[in-house]
Structures are given as structure tokens and as C-alpha cells.
Amino acid sequence: MEFTAGGRLEVHISPSDVGKRVSVRRVGDPGAGPERFTDTVGVLTSWTEGVLLITRRSGETVRIPESSLVAGKVVPAAPARRRGPAAGFEELARAQARAWQPLESEPLGEWTLRAANGFTRRANSVLALGDPGLPLGEALARVCSWYEDRGLPPYVQATTGAEGTQERLCAALEERGWRREVSTEVRIAGLAPVADLPVTAEVALSRTPDKAWLRRYQRVVEPAPHMLRVLGSGPSVWFATVAGDGGGEVPAAIGRCVVDGRWAGFMAVEVDPAYRRRGLATAVMAALAARALEEGASAAWLQVETDNDAARALYEGMGFAVHHLYHHFRAPGTGT
Template identity: 30%
Template sequence: MPTVVEIPQWRGSSSPTAPRLVEGAARLAAMIPGAEHVRVETGGTLAETADRVRRALPPDGFVVTVGGDCGVELEPVTAALRRHGDRLNLVWFDAHGDMNSPETSPSGAFHGMILRTLQGEGPADLVRSPALRPDQIALAGTRALDPAEADYIRRAGIGDLSTVDEDAVLYVHVDLDVLDGITSVGYPEPGGLSPERLTEAVAALAARHEIIGLGITEYAPCDPRDEEMLRRLVPELVRLCAGSGPWQIERRAVNAWPARYTEERGGWLLRHTPGVHRRRSNSALPLFGARADIPAMEAFYAEPALPAIVQVSPAEQHADLDALLAARGYAREARTLVMTADTATVLTAADDQLDDQTGDRAGVEVVHDQARWAALFEAVHGHADDMPVIQRITSKAVLLAKGVAGLGLAVAEDGWTGLFCMATHPGHRREGVARAVVAAAARWSDEQGAPRLYLQVEEDNLPARALYEGLGFTASHGYHYRVRGE
């Protein structure tokens, strides 16, 4: 569930309509259903408001910042930069450059300096650390620049959507004046994006990147037609951006657990693995942003006379599909929670807990030799049925084994490490085996340069969830399977 942080700041704007931004922030917040809502009261100065925003921001989870003028992005973007560092790219959808400094600004308004301030050049009481590098910024829809801004953008090498780093995580900012024809903004500019083009651009970003935050600003209500348009646009932007993180995890999980046969058809990734009985190896996954054609999926599985199984993931993004499958007689099975954590958080928590329990840090072996894996799976799981899948993994993978007491499989790809096949032998329960294996996986992940971890746990497995939560994992999203009845 996203958190909406409403910041009714207007003193950063020089527009005569700026006081309307207070009402605009409230209306934008109300357009986002199913979200937690935090309203930040503005202070007597922009710096005081920024301090209040910093204290109000949640420590994790997906945050939608609604303003207010563009200056409300100061603390949310800085918080994202502190967490993600060099991996963060800021995508700035805005008719204007917002690249003036106090020395070059014609108006002296902070909302025209926010991007320069985020780079470390702004009003002294509003400059934050760390600062964005110019190559971490991409402008989109920009068409009205002051001469000094245009010169700075050229000299600094500020890019556009084509220059976004392939492996970057994104913060997306939308100043509503990026839209063509909108009048409910302080400084409308002709020649902007249509709502459909803006949605398409954000959807394309969300399909390729994890979007970790979204800001929507500068709504000064004055035209009911704008309100009607935004009631459609805003929830869709939130849905796309909030769904990007779960989709990036699922995309990596598909590669980490490869099916023998895969095909993209009718909005699905269709998977089949002969001789392997796990649902993940033999199920259809709806593709991000695509309309899933149920008859096309059923035809794929009917041809080899296989049961039609759908992994509804992330469940929060596919409520309509889930309802359609239920109406067609598909039963729900295996409700599962996907949890994520920062590698550094898990390492700190695991070390603290091992210190408290005088545990053994050195008892987990990193097994690179795949010739040994089947015997270890047999010893702990009682079978090695998953080896036909595991042997097809092309990403970097290791088995982490605490003797024959327990094990887990770690697979790293593009900054993430997935943990699979976690198991403890029944004779070694309550000995801290799983905790030690997860800690070893976090250490290995850190060595691979992968700062994030993910794993799946059955929703009703409360002891396992408690263990993972104690190590710093939090819920990302849920999924379940729909299985067609006879």
C-alpha cells in the first residue's frame, strides 16, 4: 500500500494562482484510493516546511508526494538519494527546467530552483546533502527554459529519457504543466504531452525500472474538465509506479527459476517444465502493463493437456483479472507474501542477534560446486526434484548450506539477490539455522554488489515471517495461484 504525503506548500511559487495549490494538494491526495495519508502542515518558511516533511516521510515503502509547488520534492528526492545513492535517477516531467540558481532566477521563486538546489546550488538553508549529479537527472516534456537554464543544462550535460541508466532505480516527478491544454496550473505552456502520452512514457519506465517514489505537483484547480481528466490520470500513474517494484522482482524471479518452455502470448508469460511439479514452473504470469487474454492462456495449456494455472502476481495489481478467473471456476491456492530487505539491514540485524545468542557465524558454507547440490537437497529436503530447474539457472547462483541442517539457494541479478528453497531439517529446528543461512546469503549478496534481497514465504507461515521480519524484511507484495477446476 502506498503512502501519500500531502504538502500544501505554495510560497515557493511566484504564480498569482499559487494559493490554490493548497486545495490542489488535497484534491490530488483524494484521487489516490487505498493509500495511507499523511498531511504535512506548512511552516512559516520553506526551510521549516522541509524539516517537517523530512520528519513525516516513512522510512520505507512506496511514497507519493503531492503538492503544492515543485519545491515540495526537496526532502523526498533527498531521502531517495540517501537510500539509493549512485543508482538513483530522477526523471523530471515538467514544462519548465527548474534549473535556475538564486543568482539567475528572474522571479526568485523556489519552484524554479528546485532541481538546481538538489544539485547543491540553491538557497543556503535549503541545500541538502548528498547532492544529485547532473548525470542522474533526465528532463521530459520540457519546453520553456530561461536562457541561463538552457545554458546550464547544456554545460552540465543534463539528459532526457534516452539517457536514463539501464540499471537505475527511479524517482519520477510530474509537474502537471507538462500536460498540453491544462489550465489549472500556474504557468501553462502549449505543446505539452497528452495524458495518454504521459501515461505511456511512465508505463515504459515502469516496465524497465523500479520506481521508488512519485511526486505530483502544481495543481491549482480552476477548470472542472481538468479535474475530470486528473481523476483518471493520477490513479493510473500511481498504479504504474507503485507496481514497478513488484514487477521488477517478479521479472528477476522468472530468470532465477527458469521454466523449460516459455512463451509470451496474449499478455502472458506462459511457462511449462515437464517433470517438475512446482506451480511456478508450470503457470502463466500476467505481463506488466498488458491486457491478459484468458482464452489465449487456456489454449496454450490445453494443447499439451496440462492444467491451466495462473500466478496472479502482484495480486494487488490484478484484482480485475483475479475476479475474472474466479468467475471462470479457477480456485485460489497458495497465498504467498514477497518480502524485501536491504542487504546491509539484514547483515546488521543478523550480527546483533548472533551476538545476543552467541551464535556461530562461520557454520554456513557457500557451495559453488553444483555437483554437490543434489546430495545436499536430498539430505535436507528429502528430495532433489528441483534440480532440473536449478541446473538451467544462468544468473550467478550459490547454495548456502549449514551442513545437513539447512540450506538456501541465492541467485543474484541486477542488484537483487533472491533466496529460494529455504529449508531446515526437522532434526535441527529452533537452532538458528535459517537465520544463519539468510545472514550468509546477505554477505554473499553484498560481495556480488547486490544491495537488495527478496524472498517468498507462504502467507500463513507465521514463524517464518517473524524470522524474516526480525532480520529487516518487509512486505513488498502478495501473489497467489488460480487453478482451473475440472
């Protein structure tokens, strides 16, 4: 915070700082607890009619009355990245999109409308990078119409938490009643250390998911052709399987990896509850990483939902650090 020579707090931000990362202190809400002040750090996404909107790294938007401010200043655009390969959020977002390719897509300015018969939000949401070429309200109306024509709920995917991410877009969506339905961490790591993780089981790799792999995959019971097309999409796709004790129709563990230039993306890593704590997820990751290294990749990414504490702890232990978060916003009036 900013102090005067006499030790008093001062506000050193104004509406002209919208779009910048700020740190503010305000008088605490009445009845909120013993603390007199509340601190908030995030991107200043709007300042109108005496109310500030600050979007935190997590995507949460905080409303702060201007009259409650006691201090504020602009801070560096993003916290220093402690570990992992250098990467911009847009490069990562595009690599992730190529790992979950839709069945059909259509440009809206620089945005991309994507649909895959409803299988996975990542292939059934707007990749909102750049300018849609229309005022936001008109662009969102086009989005709603496009998805309604396909019998799908309209979703927009937007990011927070890194330099250049889309806090202002997230706040604008919330202002228009779009509901943040899911938030996901994007984590990155060097690929070689993942390949060096201990392998405690035999891992079979294949180019296509067989019936056994699909039986373990939790998102479907009987995969339809469009689901198989999405799962098989990507520049270079690999599927990993660990058989259960004595064989059987359902594997003990599975995983999927998409190799794309320097990036290897890991997804669909699942372990039968009866086989947990045996290192099978680690074995799957290591085997896929070793194959990705052979294809020339050097960096790794994965996605994990913010409420999946067990998976977050697992990947943290493997050396994956949070790079940014993405959120799926659903249009108002389109179901629960």
C-alpha cells in the same frame, strides 16, 4: 469515511471508480454479530447489476450489495511502504521469474506461458504481466490449451496489495471459476543488514547443489534432470549447506540465493527439525547475503506462503517487510 455537516455518512464512490482503491462501510450481515456496520478496504474491481466486488490486499474478493452501502470513498492507491528498498511490483515479479526459470516458455501478448514438467508452480504458470493481446476469455482458453498439450494443470500467477497490482485480473479469474490455490507474500529488505545477522555455524557455499543438499530439499526425493535445471537457473545462483553434528548424509540446513543485478532472492531455506532454534536459518541467510553483496547486490527479496506463520515471523525479525502478494489461480475443472 465521509460525513455531511450533520454527521451523516455518505457514499462518494460510483461505478466510474472501478480500478481505484476504496474504503466502504455497509450494514452488517444479519446474524454476523453485534456490530452494526462492516468496513472493507481494497480495490473496486467491478460494479455491475447492483453488486460491488472489492479485492482486498490478501487477494480475497468481497461481494457487497449496493443497497447495503452507507458510506464509501476513494483512498490512496496503496498504503505507504514503511521500510525496505524502493521497488515496483513488476520489477520484483520479473526478478522472481528469472530465479525460477522454466524449461520452455511462449509469449501470449505481454504474458508469458511457462512450463517445467510440473516442478514448482512458479515455473509452470502464466506470468500475467501486461496485456495478453486478446480478450480475457480468449486468452484464458489459449492458456488452458497450451498447458493441456503438456499434460499440466493451467495456472495463472497474479498479484495484489501494492500500487499497480492486479486486483481486477484476480477478480476476473474468480468470476470465471478459476480457484485461488496458493497465496504468497513477497517480502523485501536491505541486503546489508541481512549480511550482518549473526552466523552461529559454518556455512559452505557452492554453485551447484550436491547430493547432500538435495537430500535435505523437501520438494523432491530423487531429483530428475528437469528439476536440477530449474534449481540451477538464474543469473548467479548460490547454494548454502550447514552440515549436521558429526557430518552425515543429510545437512542440518540449506538455502539457495539468486543474485540478479541489485536484487538477491532467497529461497529453499530449510532446517532439519532436530536442529531448529540454533540460528541455522539466520546463518544461511547471512552467508548468502554476504556473497550477494560481494557481487554488487544491495536489496533482498524472498517469498513465503501466507499460512507459514513460523517462517513469516522469522523473516519479519530479520527486517523483511511485505511488499505485495501473489496468487496462483487454477483453471476450473482441472482437479482438486
